Amino acid sequence: xxxxxxxxxxxxxxxxxxxxxxxxxxxxxxxxxxxxxxxxxxxxxxxxxxxxxxxxxxxxxxxxxxxxxxxxxxxxxxxxxxxxxxxxxxxxxxxxxxxxxxxxxxxxxxxxxxxxxxxxxxxxxxxxxxxxxxxxxxxxxxxxxxxxxxxxxxxxxxxxxxxxxxxxxxxxxxxxxxxxxxxxxxxxxxxxxxxxxxxxxxxxxxxxxxxxxxxxxxxxxxxxxxxxxxxxxxxxxxxxxxxxxxxxxxxxxxxxxxxxxxxxxxxxxxxxxxxxxxxxxxxxxxxxxxxxxxxxxxxxxxxxxxxxxxxxxxxxxxxxxxxxxxxxxxxxxxxxxxx
DNA sequence: GACTAGGACGTGC
DNA sequence: GCACGTCCTAGTC
Numbered sequence: 001x002x003x004x005x006x007x008x009x010x011x012x013x014x015x016x017x018x019x020x021x022x023x024x025x026x027x028x029x030x031x032x033x034x035x036x037x038x039x040x041x042x043x044x045x046x047x048x049x050x051x052x053x054x055x056x057x058x059x060x061x062x063x064x065x066x067x068x069x070x071x072x073x074x075x076x077x078x079x080x081x082x083x084x085x086x087x088x089x090x091x092x093x094x095x096x097x098x099x100x101x102x103x104x105x106x107x108x109x110x111x112x113x114x115x116x117x118x119x120x121x122x123x124x125x126x127x128x129x130x131x132x133x134x135x136x137x138x139x140x141x142x143x144x145x146x147x148x149x150x151x152x153x154x155x156x157x158x159x160x161x162x163x164x165x166x167x168x169x170x171x172x173x174x175x176x177x178x179x180x181x182x183x184x185x186x187x188x189x190x191x192x193x194x195x196x197x198x199x200x201x202x203x204x205x206x207x208x209x210x211x212x213x214x215x216x217x218x219x220x221x222x223x224x225x226x227x228x229x230x231x232x233x234x235x236x237x238x239x240x241x242x243x244x245x246x247x248x249x250x251x252x253x254x255x256x257x258x259x260x261x262x263x264x265x266x267x268x269x270x271x272x273x274x275x276x277x278x279x280x281x282x283x284x285x286x287x288x289x290x291x292x293x294x295x296x297x298x299x300x301x302x303x304x305x306x307x308x309x310x311x312x313x314x315x316x317x318x319x320x321x322x323x324x325x326x327x328x329x330x331x332x333x334x335x336x337x338x339x
Numbered sequence: 340g341a342c343t344a345g346g347a348c349g350t351g352c
Numbered sequence: 353g354c355a356c357g358t359c360c361t362a363g364t365c
Contacts, residue, residue, distance in 0.1 A: 255355085288341090299357090303357085303358085306341090307342090307358090308357060310342075310343075310344095311344090311345085311356090311359095312356055314343080314345070315345095315356075317345095328343090330342055330365075
């Protein structure tokens, strides 16, 4: 995928807000997640080098990026350097979660030096692989949010209700103040037509952050429209859609389907719900309040809580969809028919 | 206090 | 009628 992805700098920094520590001179970004793990990432932009102040201006073009929509609601931005592959980056620390850290198949790494021409080809191929992977990740994350919120990926198509859902979602994920009222009666077209300044005027506290988030969605929609998606990616995405469900077929989603969706995205939701034994369909709700909030968001039930959610789960006992495992534990349930 | 279990009733589709 | 959502009581951890 050759198209550069336009990323608003606020998106790169604000998305992980509290987490971006620094950009060093050699474009090394050190991002810190909420749980304290530090990831060292390579980044470079293809544009002439900007000084630190320029980098805060809108419209910075990054050659490649990878936003990981983590379970603790942090977007981690990864950017590939054209002079170093991800796999051979300067950070010797192993990636704690392989799922979040795709291994790039880069022939020649760690072996004998390649001729300059061949090296360039390898680099180019590695870059393409990185770009393809990271862009795919962004699209997948947005698709996940779309499925959970039951909205389309393209903000332009959003209704006023969709805009409010997206706002609620974003506020919730990034712990922003509630600003839904400031954007009342705006549909997706209105929202996309707004400038960053408009956002700031409506919401001085976090208008720029919201604008940055929207910018990512817009960029993803733009890419989706223009970039031809490789066959394998297409198949992968079709699998994703077929995984679940209902949210794409217009049918109301069932709680058990929603729970399965969350379980199928461990890198996003592993902190609030996870498999204990996937083969047997046994899962544990790690953060009952959070899962309930997500379910409430999905069903547009702000008053949802774990009491109510668990009551619904218990209704599944009779129906033979979910049961308590043989050895009953708190917050642990089992799908009667595992995936 | 948080979780579990289940009855009863209401609501939207 | 179905699939919850809401409220409730009672018991357990």
